[in-house]
Amino acid sequence: MPHLIVYASESDLTGHERELIAALTDAVVAVYGEWARDIAVVQLIGLPDGRWGIGGKPVENPAPRVTFGIKEAAFSRPDAEDIVARLTAGVTDALVTVLGERVRSGAAVELVGVPAGRSSVGGKVDTT
Structure with a gap:
């Protein structure tokens, strides 16, 4: 299942949760098809100001x-x-649509491949 975890400043997320979840789900569906809508998972993790550092x-x-x-x-x-x-462009475009153009240049999307047999749902190992 597609599983997106978004890390962003709390101030960016506040008030945009529903819109961002919908836009990111739509980005997944645009690549995989409508069947993916019901299994796409989006988690929004808001970080307070001062808890994100670079350099x-x-x-x-x-x-x-x-x-x-x-x-x-x-x-x-x-x-x-x-x-x-298509996935990275779609996810980035979804972020920009909801949070504004200012996030485009720094938005990072990391695709992490999960091998068959290395994940489970409901206690059952997914071997596909």
Whole structure:
């Protein structure tokens, strides 16, 4: 299942939660298809001001970071390069649509492949 964890400043997220969850889910659906809507998981993690640092110093208004967990097999598909490009562009565009253009240049999207047999739902190992 596509699983997105968004790390952003609390002030950016406040009041935008529903819109951001919907936009990120739509970005996943645009690549995978409508079947993915019901299984896409989005978690928003808000960090208070002063708790995000770059270069050893706290940063004001950091751009969001997204960890996007997907099946490792997606990276072995013949269209993997296209999938990666579309997912990262779609997620970035969703962030920009909700949070504003200022986040585009620093928005980071990390696709993390989960090997078959290394995740579970409801206590059952997913071997696909």
